[in-house]
Amino acid sequence: MTPPAPPPPSQGRTAAPRKQKGWRLPLPPVRPPSFSGRLHDARTATSVGRRLGAAFLVCFATGLISHYLQHPPGWAAGLLPGRPVWGYRLSQGLHVGSGLAAIVLLLVKLWAVYPRLFAWPPVRGVRHALERLSVAVLVAAAVLEVFTGLLNIAQWYPWPFGFVQTHFALAWVVTGSLLLHVAVKVPDIRAHWSRRSPGTLELPARDGPDRRSLMLGVGAAVGAVTLTTAGQAFTPLARLDLLAPRHPRHGPQGLPVNRTAAAAGITDRAVRDWLLEVRGPVPYRLTLDQLRSMPRAQARLPIACVEGWSADAHWSGVRIRDLLERAGARRGAGLRVTSLEAGGAYQVMEMGRGYAEDPLTLLALELSGQVLAPDHGYPARVIAPNRPGVLQTKWVTLLEVL
Ligand SMILES: Nc1nc2c(c(=O)[nH]1)N[C@H]1C(S)=C(S)[C@@H](COP(=O)(O)O)O[C@H]1N2
Numbered sequence: 001m002t003p004p005a006p007p008p009p010s011q012g013r014t015a016a017p018r019k020q021k022g023w024r025l026p027l028p029p030v031r032p033p034s035f036s037g038r039l040h041d042a043r044t045a046t047s048v049g050r051r052l053g054a055a056f057l058v059c060f061a062t063g064l065i066s067h068y069l070q071h072p073p074g075w076a077a078g079l080l081p082g083r084p085v086w087g088y089r090l091s092q093g094l095h096v097g098s099g100l101a102a103i104v105l106l107l108v109k110l111w112a113v114y115p116r117l118f119a120w121p122p123v124r125g126v127r128h129a130l131e132r133l134s135v136a137v138l139v140a141a142a143v144l145e146v147f148t149g150l151l152n153i154a155q156w157y158p159w160p161f162g163f164v165q166t167h168f169a170l171a172w173v174v175t176g177s178l179l180l181h182v183a184v185k186v187p188d189i190r191a192h193w194s195r196r197s198p199g200t201l202e203l204p205a206r207d208g209p210d211r212r213s214l215m216l217g218v219g220a221a222v223g224a225v226t227l228t229t230a231g232q233a234f235t236p237l238a239r240l241d242l243l244a245p246r247h248p249r250h251g252p253q254g255l256p257v258n259r260t261a262a263a264a265g266i267t268d269r270a271v272r273d274w275l276l277e278v279r280g281p282v283p284y285r286l287t288l289d290q291l292r293s294m295p296r297a298q299a300r301l302p303i304a305c306v307e308g309w310s311a312d313a314h315w316s317g318v319r320i321r322d323l324l325e326r327a328g329a330r331r332g333a334g335l336r337v338t339s340l341e342a343g344g345a346y347q348v349m350e351m352g353r354g355y356a357e358d359p360l361t362l363l364a365l366e367l368s369g370q371v372l373a374p375d376h377g378y379p380a381r382v383i384a385p386n387r388p389g390v391l392q393t394k395w396v397t398l399l400e401v402l
């Protein structure tokens with residue numbers, strides 16, 4: 001008789017013989033790949049993971065800022081701050097910047113941990129099953145979140161669901177499952193957080209140079225992505241702005257345009273017959289010449305698009321608060337603004353009293369010393385401090401005191 005064949009080599013799994021019980025764990029249906037690389041370990045996962053966690057945290061916080069500036073709960077609508085005027089510009093620049101960095105970090109993190117997909121047995125109990133399930137939710141939500149964000153920057157929406165609602169809801173799923181993941185992994189994270197952590201000695205010292213190279217590569221990739229996109233908002237880097245869809249100075253009057261007058265269906269005729277209607281206790285209408293003859297104010301304010309591009313510009317126009325006062329508005333009134341653009345998400349916009357009373361909030365008639373270009377909202381558009389670009393309504397035709 002030939003002696004029994006030796007058991008197949010296990011991939012680091014100590015298969016304790018359970019002869020006495022009379023059964024053995026079945027082998028995986030497909031032989032799992034073997035990972036000889038030394039970078040798929042907990043230390044690499046922690047190194048990359050803590051950077052990814054930081055990027056997600058910045059993304060989540062700035063995403064909340066953007067969301068609540070656009071959709072404040074009723075009680076907060078009048079309290080939103082108009083200062084600093086560049087606040088939203090900074091916060092949304094960080095949102096898109098950290099989101100782009102997170103894409104690189106997420107890919108590396110998934111590469112570092114993917115051997116665990118082949119762990120055998122796939123589940124070792126209820127706790128383990130729940131843990132794997134939570135990781136599956138985290139990975140799926142995180143991948144979808146950064147993917148939808150990336151395509152939104154390019155204004156490409158190849159899906160049937162609404163981007164904003166989905167991106168917002170997924171942000172909570174990612175954050176919740178990330179907190180759970182971190183809580184479950186606290187022991188690993190503590191053991192591998194720094195080189196002086198207690199777990200360090202368990203890992204072979206020879207891995208150090210490999211991990212350093214990997215982290216250098218990650219840093220270089222994040223740096224390259226950031227340097228070639230940050231210029232869309234951070235104008236000193238505008239010359240390096242190679243990968244972002246927008247350049248902060250490319251467009252009519254040196255300012256980018258998301259939706260042109262043609263795309264918004266603004267006809268010559270609608271513009272020719274244009275009147276500004278102001279509804280309030282004392283309603284009135286103004287022709288363009290009458291509006292132009294009102295006292296003017298100037299403001300240097302950025303357009304800061306939710307998609308991450310932003311640019312400062314010099315605006316001249318009539319203060320919204322002067323127009324509201326003339327309509328007999330009481331102090332503390334809010335405002336509804338309607339565009340000539342028929343339908344769509346941008347036709348109607350509301351602003352709380354904080355913005356409506358702000359001396360920098362203008363119904364702008366000029367940009368950089370010239371009459372507004374059609375694509376920038378001719379004859380008149382809203383420009384207000386520290387507000388998302390989506391709320392800077394173009395082709396304004398109606399103001400209503402609320
Ligand atoms: N009526 C209307 N207003 C609008 C838009 C629009 O599509 N329609 N786009 C908004 C968005 S998303 C941005 S970022 C700014 C851009 O202003 P700009 O095209 O003058 O740079 O206008 C905002 N105002």
Ligand SMILES: [Mo]
Pocket residue numbers: 258304305306307389390
């Ligand atoms: Mo925008």
